[in-house]
Amino acid sequence: MFANPFKLKKLGILGMNKRNIYYIGAQNDRKYYPLVDNKLKTKVVAQNANIAVPKLLVTIERQSQLRNLAEMLTGLDKFVIKPAQGSGGKGILVIMKREGDEFIKPNGQRLGLKDIQRDISNIISGLYSLGGKPDVAMIETLVEFDPIFERYSYEGVPDIRVIIYKGYPAMAMLRCSTRESDGKANLHQGAVGVGIDMASGKSLSSVQHGKPITHHPDTGYDFLELEIPYWEKILTLAASCYEVTHLGYLGVDIVLDKNLGPLILELNARPGLAIQIANRIGAVKRYDVIDKQPEGLDISQRVKFSMNHFGTKQDT
Ligand SMILES: Nc1ncnc2c1ncn2[C@@H]1O[C@H](COP(=O)(O)OP(=O)(O)O)[C@@H](O)[C@H]1O
Ligand SMILES: [Mg+2]
CATH class of the missing domain: 3.30.470.20 (ATP-grasp fold, B domain)
Structure with a gap:
């Protein structure tokens, strides 16, 4: 057709x-x-x-802020991290729940704080933004x-x-x-x-x-x-x-x-x-x-x- x-x-x-x-x-x-x-x-x-x-919870603009990521995520169990200038779902991390030190993705995969730090670091460095420009990572509430x-x-x-x-x-x-x-x-x-x-x-x-x-x-x-x-x-x-x-x-x-x-x-x-x-x-x-x-x-x-x-x- x-x-x-x-x-x-x-x-x-x-x-x-x-x-x-x-x-x-x-x-x-x-x-x-x-x-x-x-x-x-x-x-x-x-x-x-x-x-x-969806409510904006945190924005992360600089790599140096990643040292404090654990504090930034305190009290957040379900959330979505995304590049402010991304498209096509690239670089988006959906976290459904938290178990102890681990963050659980929709497909069941478990991530540690270091994995999340790395993902956000990639976002900030522009891996997913148009033309590779430095970007901002945003964390927003999970839509249910x-x-x-x-x-x-x-x-x-x-x-x-x-x-x-x-x-x-x-x-x-x-x-x-x-x-x-x-x-x-x-x-x-x-x-x-x-x-x-x-x-x-x-x-x-x-x-x-x-x-x-x-x-x-x-x-x-x-x-x-x-x-x-x-x-x-x-x-x-x-x-x-x-x-x-x-x-x-x-x-x-x-x-x-x-x-x-x-x-x-x-x-x-x-x-x-x-x-x-x-x-x-x-x-x-x-x-x-x-x-x-x-x-x-x-x-x-x-x-x-x-x-x-x-x-x-x-x-x-
Ligand atoms: N806050 C959220 N809660 C739950 N799922 C989300 C949320 N934000 C994005 N998603 C999922 O990720 C997909 C892509 O997100 P979107 O913000 O549209 O970025 P993109 O520009 O990359 O398409 C959405 O279609 C949705 O399925
Ligand atoms: Mg979209």
């Missing part, structure tokens, strides 16, 4: 070149990139706009996912990616972690992408490593039964990030915390194209529809428009 370039165009599949020129290049003013390329900045901006995010997703995610928090084009939700997928992805819901780490119907929040079709699958590889549950709760609320939260970032082409990642509800995990100015494969539909037709809409509609009007026009029954 996705092989022949002529067929791809007919299906309205957005490719890398067109995305870079007509969507990222044309819609996203470079001066707003730092806001989304740096997760610390994103947190501040989101909080100022009253958008909920809504039990609704228990069947569909293996030892990790699933996230909901929504593409917001000119403020309109255009396409969505749920990314579910697997044994292979080790607590992270990034497709390149081996997570499953599940296309989601814009009208209802119900699942459409799923892919892992670019190939169609029907059941979760570890839990065995059928993705077809999946339905995301609070769907309109989630789309509204995602669409509100347009006003906050001024980016016309934006990937918004949302997680559902069992106690706190929907949280913004991160924002992306260069969202990937695999969401089209998960949905088995090209994005271009939807972007063309949005291009014809009047500007200046408020968030709830835009969300209603997308739910009414981009449900699978409406797409041809």
